Amino acid sequence: MDNLGELLHGFTIAVTLPHLALMVVGVLLGILVGVLPGLGAPNGVSLLLPLTFGMQPVSAIILLSCMYWGALFGGSVTSILFNIPGEPSSVATTFDGYPMARDGRPTTALATAFGSAAFGALVGVILITFLASWVAQVALAFGPAEYFAVYFLAFASFVGMGGGAPIKTVVALAIGFAIAAIGIDTVSGSVRLTMGVDELVKGVNFVVAVMGLFGIGELLVAVEEEFHARAVSSKIDWREVFRAVGRLPRHSIALLRSAAIGCWMGITPGGPTAASFMSYGIARRFSRRGRYFGTGEVEGIISPETADHAAGTSALLPMLSLGIPGSATAAVMMGGLMIWGLNPGPMLFVDQKDFVWGLIASMYVGNIVAVALVLLTVPVFAALMRIPFVIIAPLIVIICVVGAYSVSNSYLDVVMMLGFGIVGYLFKKLFYPLAPLVLAIVIGDKAEDAFRQSMLMSRGSLGIFFANKLVTCLVVAGIALLLLPLVLQLAHLFRKPAPSTDETTTQATARQKVTI
């Protein structure tokens, strides 16, 4: 049990006073961005990124990852109390969470959500603890061809399992790659795709893109519908909290199933949003009380919440051990890793043991801190929602502008950020997924390098991608995932179209709405 020893060592790094303080700050900021519509985990984390440049990498990643946990929890608070999902991944929580809160059981709904979320996160962290170093060890033997195959598999799984329209996903991915290629080519040193703008030689920073796509874009979508925050009571009854958590083990099948779905979707980059919807859909089909879903069922809260957090947590596994982030927020964190001078991927487990195990240990502690803080601060953040949106919106615009500027003190970045805002709005409106775009911007260069290195090794023959069993399996699995939507469509054509009920179509559109 090598891992447990390393983990204990990690705890000695994570559980120190400065790091605990960072966790509290991170979680509180995370809940804040999670609660505010228009600010989400990806751009919250990228806003904080420039401020971490002077920190130790361990401290910085603890701050950022705790912000992520906080944001995941904060999104559920508004879903349940206001029927407004603060995060795309907590949309499925509104289906049963809000009805339960409206029926006079807000504490039960919140405690159930947080309890199952903590369980999902715990499963995710345990998975990372035992699997990450093993995956990294396997990956140490990878050559460029294997790496490219893994990247290819990751991108293909967005197309096959992301839930968006496949061709739109492909276009989003390719645009991300093209944006990643802007600037100086890392292999040949030549300048590419600057479109005649000299300042673009430095490339397009992913933080600028995230700020626009997620920040301004989401704000424009949010301002479109003038929502009124009609909150149900946000008082917390502490005895009911413990009773609700005590009732959770009765739903252990739902908990385990949702955690498994979440972990799977987090590791293969499907992301938390897709995971929570998939888990909710499956729970409704298999639960004995499936008919009552949508009216405030306990399992209707457990399923999306557990899967959401399991996916959010396990998205860090491929990021740490392979250098492939499993969600948009993980992509931003990975960009941070590269800025701090670390090289995400299997070598982290050899060179940066303190960093990796400090982070993993902090995930255990951070989630406990997050549950405690979110329960304590529900009334405070619920009050925040009563501030009119017309006041919050310009403040978020200013935050995004300053955030984009401070990345590299460039005015061009601010202008590009606004441009990305329009693109983000259009893409959200028309269900183009945004997560693959961000992912491609962050790891596009690495994927390209892997491809070109393998081409050099094989002297231009594509045969290198079928040279051994491992790489062949990866490539074939990737191609299969790419073709999956096509196969499903063909199968659909041959079968008689089944009559669909109204309920499923509304859920399908709700799901479509939040595909990012």
Place this chain on the structure above:
Amino acid sequence: MISRRALELATAVLTGGFGVAVVVQSLDNGIGWSSAGVDSGTFPFLTGIIIVVGSLYNLVRGMLPVATLAHVPIAITPIELRRIAGLFVPAAIFVAAIPLAGMYVASALYVFAVLAIPRHQSVPRALAMAAATALALYVVFERMFQVSLPHGALAAAFGY
């Protein structure tokens, strides 16, 4: 009023245009195989082609009256469009004003304008919020994190 179809078409044209630009630009870098391995334009060239082909597909899909588009004929209603413009136009003016007025003055003016002009807040309260915003930015960035935000051409003219 903007229909879903128009929006689909506009977006497909936008992405397709970007794809064409990528293809044209990457030809300058050379595509294909040379003595140094894969030329630096090859990868962007391929992504550009994928963008163009995908955009064409989306364009055609957007034009055909497909069932999925049928239930949302209208993408943006006039009221929604006005709300979006109400947020975006001031934001764009704010960004345009930064080089001249500097981040602090521009953001204060921006907050004041969006709160006081549509009468969401009274003038004194809007003034107070504008001042608080600029002050908070100054304290957080210039003092706490030592990040210098642009002071603007006007401030430079006065010797700051």
